Amino acid sequence: MSTTTPNQTDPRRLRGSPLLDPAFVRLWCGTTASGLATWALPFILGLAVLDGSLGAVGLGLVLATRTAGFLVAVPLGGLLADRHSRRSVVLWSGLAAAAATPVLALGLGTSTALMAAAAAVVGVGQGACRPAFQALTAEVVAPEDRQQANAALTFSVRGATLLAPGLTALLSTVTGTGALLLVTAALWLAAALLPPAGAAAGTGERAPRAAFHTEFLEGLAEARRHPWFVAGLGALTVVIALGYSATNVLLPLASRDHYGTEAVLAGALTAYTGGALLGAVLVSRWRPPAQGWTALAGLALYGLAPLSLILPVGPLAVMAAYAVVGVGVELFNVPWFTAAQREVEPGKLARVSSLDFLFSYGLAPVGLALIAPAAQAFGAGPVLLACALLCVAAPALAALAPGAREFRTP
Template sequence: MPSPTPPNATRPRPPLLRHPRFVRLWCATTASGLATWAMPFILGLAVLDGTLTAVHLGLVLAARTAGFLVAVPLGGLLADRHSRRAVVLWSGLLAAAATPVMVAGLDTPPALMAAAALVVGAGQGACRPAFQALTAEVVDPDDRQRANAAITFSVRVTTLLAPGLTALLATVMGTAPLLLVTALFWLAAALLPGPGSHTAAPRADRAPFHTEFLEGLAEARRHPWFLAGLGALTVVIAAGYSSTSVLLPLASRDHYGTEAVLAGALTAYTGGALLGAVIVARWTPRHQGWTALAGLALYGLAPLSLILPVGPIVVFAAYAVVGVGVELFNVPWFTAAQREVEPGKLARVSSLDFLFSYGFAPVGLALIAPAAQAFGTDAVLVACALLCFAAPGLAALAPGARGFAVDRVARNRPFSRT
């Protein structure tokens, strides 16, 4: 006869797929990620078939980025002031409604299409901090790391499989119907999530918008590890991601004489990210913050692999390791914010994360090519690699960086630089 399980024994937690509220949220975040990824890719196909010019494509994508950057902090404010579920709903509906207007603008001057892209970007930006805060409401604290890993895993699978499928569908459907499909994804993102536990504050208790924004900044300052990690992430994206986005295609063409290296490196990166998501879903290192920052620092291998006289296999291996490292950072980073930040201010703090990390990426993209012309490609790649290594290393020195947490005393007082 088997002995009974001791009452204090640790039992394995049930799979997250058995939690309907998380499954609905996971499907919604996957749909929003797919819609976000698909739009620039489909518009790129429109340039190839002559429906859209390259100049118009640049204007439309710039408008979408502007809408995203404006809406991210506003979305964070609204998500903390009102129901996170309501912010996801209205931002998704906004993006879904604007997408057909983009389709109508394909054969017109770019103003209409750019205006619609601005609205789509605003919907995309407003939903991001709301989704982060809603995840913390829907998922129990002990399950959040697995939940964040599952969400990022779905995003990586999308980026791995969707390009080929989209290009294949474009030969049958055309770019305009494909854009309309993204509106359906936005509808799914808006309608699928269930309600969270956060409720709107009484109207009489609400402070002005600027006051609540400053409260979010004050909450972020209470977590020195968050400010340091955000600074490192911003530097790595602006330097590492931007350098490889601009210079990897050139290296593929000039060093190896084939675009296959570009495609192979990006595929290896996505494959590494998938592996990283699987690892971090099952592994919680003792010093989680330092491990995450070390994973972020691995991004320096990407520009470094483009300098050294190595074969394509080494480049692919470097990008695969970078992909693993990115997810070793992303999942603990999101989980720590959901754990450490005051729940009523989580969306505002998350909006700062997206605003800075995504906001400075266009700056890096704009500066890399002129810098390479002025100082040489190798010099720029070396500088970017050093920045990717140094920024997380410096962030690791911040209070609380070892575990992405601060002690209870520090949590109850504002962070002081003195």
């Protein structure tokens, strides 16, 4: 039995940068592999639509079932990761996604229903591993190194979003979509097998265990014990549901209608990812005073994205606004993850992290569904202005919560 709790420093670990620790490097490679597999799949399926092996309706169905599987698995994955070894949850969720992906390839051109079922399993694997990876990071990395570790992890996520489309398009010139899907299966296998065991065996040694719904409520109670977390999660949910949705729905329209070219869309999204990479590098070392308020201010910068689509500015100004937004998002993300790993009770960290992913990403489809009808009813300008104001107001209100100044529980 391990006597090292998740928030204690294992003396076997190397001091200094976590990037010099082989255990963290394995964890980083595993999360990077899962990120590449996650972000590559929509582009591979898009290529399948272009070559005629999948219809547009089928594409929507497959992506919808993957999202549904993700949303169902996130809270379940958090519960399992707090009951058992976080490493084992990462292993089995990655293996599930790896096993289901060849079934996706098998269904290409033959059965959309089979593809949808396989995509749901892939989504389950993707959702279950997210809170487990968060909790495993707290076990593998010493507390004083976690901000730099989280910055490296988010850097890999942003790098995956930047590289996955290009790599997919490049590989498509030499192989078919079925083979590309098998490549993502190999990435999921790497995500399952590469991460190391944590410093603790998990919390499954406690007995007797409560029922699943009881332990889920315990996770809710633990989240509510940290007012800054509840307020920050509310702000993050608003910003993703509105600002992110405006970017995905109205930016393509603005690129076409205002500027007459898709180059603004591509340039803005690339600038956003570039800004996020820069923000991850910046926050890996920067420890500002009032870190919580600084993080929330960074989140509020997302208001520039919808605002840049209202004002009569040139394409370069839109791209610059999105670059600043990218920096601001990482100024929030890295301290946010680090604070949760520090403040939340270790045995409940995965459940609290699952609530983070469930609410922030789970409500994003609602925003995506409502933005376009709202723009048709009230006009794109008023909707974008409302999104910009709410993206600023929500973090400002969250900054008033107890403990929000430093992301520390009073």
